[in-house]
Amino acid sequence: MDIRIERRERVSVIAVEGSVDGATAPALVASFREEVLGGMVRIVGDFSGVDYTSSAGLRALLETVKETRQRGGDLRLASVQPDVWRVLDLAGFTGILKLYGDTDAAVASFAG
Amino acid sequence: MEAEVPSRRSRIAVVIGSGSVKCAAAIGLFKVLQREGIPVDMVVGCSGGAIYAAFLALGHDAATAEKKTRELWTRDITHRRNTRALLRAILPQVFGFDERFGLVDDRRVLERLRDGLGDSRIEDARIPLHLTATDFHTGEQVVFSRGPLVEAVRASIAIPYIFEPWRVGDRLLVDGFLSDPMPIGVAIREGADVIITMGFESPYQTKVTSALRFAFQISSITSNNLLKANYAFHNLAHHHEILPILPQFQHKIHLFDTDKIPYVIEEGERAAEKQIPYLRGLVGPRPA
Numbered sequence A: 001m002d003i004r005i006e007r008r009e010r011v012s013v014i015a016v017e018g019s020v021d022g023a024t025a026p027a028l029v030a031s032f033r034e035e036v037l038g039g040m041v042r043i044v045g046d047f048s049g050v051d052y053t054s055s056a057g058l059r060a061l062l063e064t065v066k067e068t069r070q071r072g073g074d075l076r077l078a079s080v081q082p083d084v085w086r087v088l089d090l091a092g093f094t095g096i097l098k099l100y101g102d103t104d105a106a107v108a109s110f111a112g
Numbered sequence B: 001m002e003a004e005v006p007s008r009r010s011r012i013a014v015v016i017g018s019g020s021v022k023c024a025a026a027i028g029l030f031k032v033l034q035r036e037g038i039p040v041d042m043v044v045g046c047s048g049g050a051i052y053a054a055f056l057a058l059g060h061d062a063a064t065a066e067k068k069t070r071e072l073w074t075r076d077i078t079h080r081r082n083t084r085a086l087l088r089a090i091l092p093q094v095f096g097f098d099e100r101f102g103l104v105d106d107r108r109v110l111e112r113l114r115d116g117l118g119d120s121r122i123e124d125a126r127i128p129l130h131l132t133a134t135d136f137h138t139g140e141q142v143v144f145s146r147g148p149l150v151e152a153v154r155a156s157i158a159i160p161y162i163f164e165p166w167r168v169g170d171r172l173l174v175d176g177f178l179s180d181p182m183p184i185g186v187a188i189r190e191g192a193d194v195i196i197t198m199g200f201e202s203p204y205q206t207k208v209t210s211a212l213r214f215a216f217q218i219s220s221i222t223s224n225n226l227l228k229a230n231y232a233f234h235n236l237a238h239h240h241e242i243l244p245i246l247p248q249f250q251h252k253i254h255l256f257d258t259d260k261i262p263y264v265i266e267e268g269e270r271a272a273e274k275q276i277p278y279l280r281g282l283v284g285p286r287p288a
Helices: A025-037 A055-070 A082-090 A103-111 B020-035 B048-058 B062-072 B083-090 B107-117 B149-156 B184-189 B211-237 B258-283
Strands: A002-008 A011-020 A042-053 A074-078 A098-100 B012-016 B042-046 B129-135 B141-144 B166-168 B171-174 B194-198 B242-244
Touching: A002 A025, A011 A025, A011 A055, A011 A103, A025 A042, A025 A055, A042 A055, A042 A082, A042 A103, A042 B258, A055 A074, A055 B211, A074 A103, A082 B211, A098 A103, B012 B020, B012 B048, B012 B184, B020 B048, B020 B062, B020 B194, B020 B258, B042 B048, B042 B184, B048 B062, B048 B107, B048 B129, B048 B149, B062 B107, B062 B258, B107 B149, B129 B149, B129 B184, B141 B149, B141 B184, B149 B166, B149 B171, B184 B194, B184 B211, B194 B258, B211 B242, B242 B258
Parallel strands: A011 A042, A042 A074, A074 A098, B012 B042, B012 B194, B042 B129, B194 B242
Antiparallel strands: A002 A011, B129 B141, B129 B171, B166 B171
16 A cells, blocks of 8 residues: 655645455554644545445544644545445445545645 | 554555445456456345445455346346235235335345355355344344355345345344444454555435435435444544545446446446555565
8 A cells, every 4th residue: 555645834745555354454543644744634536446445444534533623623524435335335434424436525624 | 754664564445335236346346456466365245235345355356246147137137026025014904014024025135145155154265254134123233244145145145125124043134234334343343454445425316206215315325324423433443544444436226237337347446546545555565
């Protein structure tokens, strides 16, 4: 899994590539946490390159969502691919996360 | 970062949820697991998934499981209507109505189950097997881990309104999907580490042209939401990995589309293959 971080003013865009599973979730959580502890609590997860997520991946997302929201921010996802969307939907995540068609829209959503 | 390597080999469970003929995709999953030499320590099944869980846990190869399904699940198992049940539904005060309600005469399906499964007992399966049904009176999930296989499968596929609830001992049982359409919780409770799960949402009616279709629609809404709620909980509750294998079907698969079984198996195989590299990482290298 590859993780790239880009700052767009007060929003941190974390682009993830590969599978989010037990092998990779700890690295993703660490990246998310580093941003949160650095004060970047508005995070967009660019999931255009994510092809699969397991239960460990879902737990990583949930942990970050809770951490950001506790600090007044949020984790929002962009460009979620159909296979991953199905898992998110099955696990009820589409009901608690804000999802956007692309990264720009997700970043813009924090402007309001 | 590397995946945590447990000191003992991870116990692997395969969970096959409800989904009628679509559950045949589990045959494709097993083909992949066998080809890759990935051991399965337990199989859990409910509703349509109970049939495949049984075949696969008994040790049937993919071709035999497919053949047995084609023999078992044919359209004529629902041809004989249960006229008395219909009369009881329409005129309950005249004919009397009770919980043993099902619009289809179940003698044929029972006969087919007996032909396909014989006298096998659950505890005799090569892979430990757990099948689920639902207590009609309490709504509780009932898990069969031993006893006559035919009885457990018949209870697990007691589709509401279609087949009448099935009595096992002192409990009246209905379809397993009513308590959990994808019973991952059973695998967690039985000590599984890595849980490979295959589940399907119930289809929604395109047109509601009868009271029965109306009832099916309500049932699909309820069970699909139950599937998601339970899956969400199990994901958070489990200490290790749950790997969903969700085959995608380009063609619509109906309840008795047994002619589409080869296609369904192929899609199951395709979906499973995608997860092999990660699964391999979790369970270790292929045995020499």
